[in-house]
Amino acid sequence: MRTTPVGAGFGDPALAAMSGDGLPAGDQMSGARAHALEFQRRLDESLANRAEPVDGGAAIFCDRLPRVADLNFLRIDSASDRIDGRALMAEADRLQAGLAHRAVRVLDAEAAPRLARDFAAAGWVLRRTAIMVQRRMFDRPVDTGAVRELTIDDVRGARLAAVRHEHRDADVGSQVLAAGELAADGVAPRVFGASVGGEVTAFCTLRLSGDVAKIAEAEALSRSSGRGVGKAVIAESVLAARRAGARLVFVEPADEDWAKWTYHRMGFDEAGKVHFFVRPWG
Numbered sequence: 566m567r568t569t570p571v572g573a574g575f576g577d578p579a580l581a582a583m584s585g586d587g588l589p590a591g592d593q594m595s596g597a598r599a600h601a602l603e604f605q606r607r608l609d610e611s612l613a614n615r616a617e618p619v620d621g622g623a624a625i626f627c628d629r630l631p632r633v634a635d636l637n638f639l640r641i642d643s644a645s646d647r648i649d650g651r652a653l654m655a656e657a658d659r660l661q662a663g664l665a666h667r668a669v670r671v672l673d674a675e676a677a678p679r680l681a682r683d684f685a686a687a688g689w690v691l692r693r694t695a696i697m698v699q700r701r702m703f704d705r706p707v708d709t710g711a712v713r714e715l716t717i718d719d720v721r722g723a724r725l726a727a728v729r730h731e732h733r734d735a736d737v738g739s740q741v742l743a744a745g746e747l748a749a750d751g752v753a754p755r756v757f758g759a760s761v762g763g764e765v766t767a768f769c770t771l772r773l774s775g776d777v778a779k780i781a782e783a784e785a786l787s788r789s790s791g792r793g794v795g796k797a798v799i800a801e802s803v804l805a806a807r808r809a810g811a812r813l814v815f816v817e818p819a820d821e822d823w824a825k826w827t828y829h830r831m832g833f834d835e836a837g838k839v840h841f842f843v844r845p846w847g
Contacts, residue, residue: 597698598836601815602672604777611749612636617660621645622672624660630740631664634843638668644676650683657844667844677840684842692841693820698813699803701832711759711794712801717746720758720768727784745770745782754781757801759794767794769802778806780816799831 609625610616613636617624621643627636639657641648657667669684671677681691724742732738745754749772758768767785771778780802785795806814818824820838 593700594698594834594836597700597813597815598696600777600813601696601698601779601817601836602839604774604779604813604815605817606640606642607774608749608772608779609636609640612744612747619656619660621648627744630744632666632734632737632740633744634666634668634841635741636744637661637664637666638670638841641669641671641673641676644671644673644680648676648680650680650687653680654684654687654689654844666846669842671840671842674837677838681840681842687844689842689844692843694817694839694841695820695825695835696815696817696837696839697825697828697833698815698836699828699831699833701834703800703832704830707796707800708793709797709801709804712757712797713759714805715756715758715765715768717753717756717770720756720765723758723765723768723784723786724782726786727782750774755802755805757798757805759798761794767798769798771802771806773806773809773811776810776812778809778811778814780814783816796827796831799827803831 610623613625613627614629615626617626619639622639622641624639625637627633630636639653639660641653644653653669654667657669661667667689671680684691721742724745725738728738728742732741752773754770754772756768756770758765760766768782769780769784770782772781773779780799783795783799783802785798803814815836816828816833817839818828825833825835
């Protein structure tokens with residue numbers, strides 16, 4: 566059995582070195598959020614095939630996978646007081662006229678609640694996520710003995726099961742599956758998985774660039790429940806990122822207590838929220 570000790574090889578010093586040694590905790594988390602969002606901007610534009618500048622942000626498009634809202638959206642980095650939700654919806658209609666959906670991702674934390682009222686009134690769906698940064702020790706030792714680094718093909722069956730659970734539309738599901746396999750700047754995601762009965766039942770994908778890493782996907786299928794493999798693949802992914810030189814490791818789960826609790830126990834703290842407004846129909 567290979568057990569990862571609590572706090573092995575990572576923790577607060579790595580974050581302090583990146584966000585500003587000696588800064589108050591609030592400033593460290595603000596700096597970590599900024600680094601995480603900048604990483605996500607670069608990732609979005611690397612996975613897309615075109616990006617068009619707009620006032621306060623950019624319109625991102627991946628023409629190969631037009632049904633994936635996370636790869637085809639209007640990103641607002643900074644919203645001026647003059648911009649309201651109605652104006653953003655109109656801009657999305659203009660830019661995304663050829664898509665089956667409309668999607669606007671708002672990174673401006675102060676403007677998002679104000680804009681949310683207009684989107685809600687128009688019937689758009691809010692997908693709010695949390696930026697969580699790994700900056701503390703694991704709360705207990707984690708057995709990572711069953712975890713192996715795999716290829717993206719090795720976990721295709723498990724990823725397909727997870728995607729089908731969330732996306733009932735087969736066309737959307739197949740494109741979401743393909744999106745997770747795309748190489749960013751020529752680098753494919755690293756994959757870690759654990760098996761039960763010869764089948765991969767938990768996996769984690771990791772995107773790395775420079776000294777920042779993101780846990781892009783993390784799933785534990787129902788047949789692995791109670792075995793601890795979900796936390797194990799996350800732990801191994803975090804350690805692999807640290808060994809590769811990542812000074813900041815983050816994840817962006819749904820902003821729900823149940824979705825964030827496992828990461829909190831794995832040493833992740835919330836550094837901010839992101840608002841993603843989607844109108845699924847054309």
